[in-house]
Amino acid sequence: MMQNVQVLKITRTKEIIFSAVFTALAIYAPMVVHHFAGVDGGRKFLPMPFFVLLAGLTLGWRAGIAAGLASPVISFLLSGMPMLNILPIIIIQLSAYGFLAGILKEKFNGFIAPAGAIVLGLILTGFAVFLFSEMNAAAYVINAVRDGWVGIALQLLILPIIIKFSRDYLFD
Numbered sequence: 001m002m003q004n005v006q007v008l009k010i011t012r013t014k015e016i017i018f019s020a021v022f023t024a025l026a027i028y029a030p031m032v033v034h035h036f037a038g039v040d041g042g043r044k045f046l047p048m049p050f051f052v053l054l055a056g057l058t059l060g061w062r063a064g065i066a067a068g069l070a071s072p073v074i075s076f077l078l079s080g081m082p083m084l085n086i087l088p089i090i091i092i093q094l095s096a097y098g099f100l101a102g103i104l105k106e107k108f109n110g111f112i113a114p115a116g117a118i119v120l121g122l123i124l125t126g127f128a129v130f131l132f133s134e135m136n137a138a139a140y141v142i143n144a145v146r147d148g149w150v151g152i153a154l155q156l157l158i159l160p161i162i163i164k165f166s167r168d169y170l171f172d
Helices: 012-037 041-045 047-059 061-079 087-107 112-132 137-170
Strands: none
Touching (some): 047 087, 047 112, 087 112
């Protein structure tokens, strides 16, 4: 069911502040997850994509792209993660997530926008792996879904609730 759903209407100043907050959370959350869940916790719980998707879903595609571009680069500079050999792929993946979340949120409500952003983002990730890496693109995407199914499920459960809450209580 297609709807014309607008992203949150906020001032430019608030948009910049919230974009910076979501980017900072996308950088800091993986560090926390790695501390408590170990090295593989990031691949399992997907904390960086969570906040990039949230930026796109709440603030629109521009903020989603900004968070998707900035968070892996800044995270790499601060912590060395994601690893340099996959950094370009992660930048493309997260930028796609943020952009697609913002675009899809303009037309769809609830579950469809984050689900569509994740599925289409994974397809674009496969193309990025194919074009910019010697890894097997299909295996990369399949492994990403296999390892990250918990994080994907949490994103699909939690993000629509956060979007509804933020629309109902924070910005109106």
